Amino acid sequence: MNQDPERPQRIVRCRWMPKRYCLNFFGIVLTRDTGWINSGVVNHERIHTAQQRELLWIPFYILYIMEWIVRLIQFRNHDRAYRNISFEREAYTHGGDFGYLRRRKRHSWLRHLFYTKQQLEHYEQRFR
Numbered sequence: 001m002n003q004d005p006e007r008p009q010r011i012v013r014c015r016w017m018p019k020r021y022c023l024n025f026f027g028i029v030l031t032r033d034t035g036w037i038n039s040g041v042v043n044h045e046r047i048h049t050a051q052q053r054e055l056l057w058i059p060f061y062i063l064y065i066m067e068w069i070v071r072l073i074q075f076r077n078h079d080r081a082y083r084n085i086s087f088e089r090e091a092y093t094h095g096g097d098f099g100y101l102r103r104r105k106r107h108s109w110l111r112h113l114f115y116t117k118q119q120l121e122h123y124e125q126r127f128r
Protein backbone atom coordinates (compact mmCIF):
# COMPACT_ATOMS: atom_id res chain seq x y z
CA MET A 1 0.00 0.00 0.00
CA ASN A 2 1.50 3.31 -0.97
CA GLN A 3 -0.96 5.65 0.72
CA ASP A 4 -3.15 5.30 3.77
CA PRO A 5 -6.67 5.74 2.31
CA GLU A 6 -7.96 6.83 5.73
CA ARG A 7 -5.56 9.75 5.94
CA PRO A 8 -7.35 13.06 5.32
CA GLN A 9 -6.48 14.77 2.05
CA ARG A 10 -5.05 18.25 2.64
CA ILE A 11 -6.97 20.86 0.67
CA VAL A 12 -5.71 24.45 0.57
CA ARG A 13 -7.57 27.40 -0.92
CA CYS A 14 -5.56 29.31 -3.49
CA ARG A 15 -7.08 32.35 -5.20
CA TRP A 16 -4.83 32.05 -8.27
CA MET A 17 -6.40 28.76 -9.29
CA PRO A 18 -9.04 28.84 -12.07
CA LYS A 19 -12.58 28.04 -10.93
CA ARG A 20 -13.39 24.35 -10.48
CA TYR A 21 -9.80 23.28 -10.97
CA CYS A 22 -7.51 21.44 -8.63
CA LEU A 23 -3.77 21.17 -8.61
CA ASN A 24 -2.22 18.39 -6.60
CA PHE A 25 1.02 19.94 -5.45
CA PHE A 26 3.14 17.30 -3.69
CA GLY A 27 0.07 15.76 -2.10
CA ILE A 28 -1.61 19.06 -1.17
CA VAL A 29 -4.67 19.94 -3.23
CA LEU A 30 -4.86 23.59 -4.26
CA THR A 31 -8.23 24.96 -5.34
CA ARG A 32 -9.93 28.36 -5.54
CA ASP A 33 -12.99 27.33 -3.55
CA THR A 34 -13.78 24.12 -1.79
CA GLY A 35 -17.57 24.17 -2.35
CA TRP A 36 -17.46 21.89 -5.39
CA ILE A 37 -15.04 19.37 -3.86
CA ASN A 38 -16.98 16.15 -3.25
CA SER A 39 -15.74 12.75 -2.11
CA GLY A 40 -15.18 11.69 -5.73
CA VAL A 41 -12.86 14.65 -6.32
CA VAL A 42 -11.02 13.89 -3.09
CA ASN A 43 -10.59 10.25 -4.16
CA HIS A 44 -9.37 11.37 -7.60
CA GLU A 45 -6.76 13.56 -5.93
CA ARG A 46 -5.74 10.77 -3.54
CA ILE A 47 -5.02 8.58 -6.56
CA HIS A 48 -2.74 11.35 -7.90
CA THR A 49 -1.00 11.54 -4.53
CA ALA A 50 -0.38 7.77 -4.66
CA GLN A 51 1.04 8.14 -8.20
CA GLN A 52 3.29 10.99 -7.07
CA ARG A 53 4.59 9.09 -4.04
CA GLU A 54 5.51 5.97 -5.98
CA LEU A 55 7.34 8.07 -8.59
CA LEU A 56 9.13 10.02 -5.85
CA TRP A 57 7.29 13.24 -6.64
CA ILE A 58 9.38 15.20 -9.20
CA PRO A 59 9.46 12.46 -11.90
CA PHE A 60 5.65 12.43 -11.72
CA TYR A 61 5.47 16.05 -12.87
CA ILE A 62 8.08 15.49 -15.59
CA LEU A 63 6.24 12.41 -16.94
CA TYR A 64 2.90 14.19 -16.63
CA ILE A 65 4.04 17.16 -18.74
CA MET A 66 5.80 14.90 -21.29
CA GLU A 67 2.71 12.77 -21.74
CA TRP A 68 0.50 15.85 -21.94
CA ILE A 69 2.60 17.14 -24.87
CA VAL A 70 2.35 13.75 -26.61
CA ARG A 71 -1.44 13.68 -26.06
CA LEU A 72 -1.75 17.24 -27.40
CA ILE A 73 -0.07 16.12 -30.62
CA GLN A 74 -2.23 12.98 -30.69
CA PHE A 75 -5.61 14.65 -30.03
CA ARG A 76 -5.03 18.31 -31.02
CA ASN A 77 -7.46 19.25 -28.27
CA HIS A 78 -6.53 20.51 -24.77
CA ASP A 79 -9.39 18.84 -22.96
CA ARG A 80 -8.95 15.44 -24.56
CA ALA A 81 -5.17 15.64 -24.16
CA TYR A 82 -5.54 16.31 -20.42
CA ARG A 83 -8.13 13.59 -19.82
CA ASN A 84 -6.07 11.01 -21.68
CA ILE A 85 -2.85 11.42 -19.72
CA SER A 86 -2.42 7.97 -18.13
CA PHE A 87 -2.39 9.49 -14.60
CA GLU A 88 -5.72 11.18 -15.30
CA ARG A 89 -7.17 8.11 -16.94
CA GLU A 90 -6.44 6.08 -13.82
CA ALA A 91 -7.82 8.82 -11.52
CA TYR A 92 -10.99 9.40 -13.59
CA THR A 93 -11.61 5.68 -14.07
CA HIS A 94 -11.36 4.88 -10.34
CA GLY A 95 -12.28 8.21 -8.70
CA GLY A 96 -15.74 6.91 -7.77
CA ASP A 97 -14.39 3.66 -6.31
CA PHE A 98 -13.60 4.36 -2.67
CA GLY A 99 -11.98 0.99 -2.10
CA TYR A 100 -9.65 1.38 -5.06
CA LEU A 101 -6.63 2.79 -3.24
CA ARG A 102 -6.67 -0.10 -0.79
CA ARG A 103 -6.54 -2.63 -3.63
CA ARG A 104 -4.39 -0.64 -6.01
CA LYS A 105 -1.09 -2.13 -7.15
CA ARG A 106 1.92 0.13 -7.53
CA HIS A 107 2.26 1.93 -10.86
CA SER A 108 -1.25 1.02 -11.97
CA TRP A 109 -1.26 4.19 -14.09
CA LEU A 110 0.94 2.23 -16.55
CA ARG A 111 -2.11 0.14 -17.46
CA HIS A 112 -3.71 3.34 -18.78
CA LEU A 113 -0.81 4.29 -21.03
CA PHE A 114 -2.00 2.28 -24.05
CA TYR A 115 -5.56 1.52 -25.05
CA THR A 116 -7.62 0.36 -27.97
CA LYS A 117 -9.99 2.57 -29.94
CA GLN A 118 -12.93 0.87 -28.18
CA GLN A 119 -11.44 1.48 -24.73
CA LEU A 120 -10.91 5.14 -25.63
CA GLU A 121 -14.50 5.45 -26.85
CA HIS A 122 -15.81 3.82 -23.66
CA TYR A 123 -13.63 6.02 -21.41
CA GLU A 124 -14.54 9.28 -23.15
CA GLN A 125 -18.30 8.62 -22.92
CA ARG A 126 -18.28 9.76 -19.29
CA PHE A 127 -17.25 13.29 -20.31
CA ARG A 128 -20.01 13.88 -22.84
Ligand SMILES: [Zn+2]
Pocket residue numbers: 044048087088091
Ligand atom coordinates in the same frame (compact mmCIF):
# COMPACT_ATOMS: atom_id res chain seq x y z
ZN1 LIG B 1 -6.61 14.57 -12.14
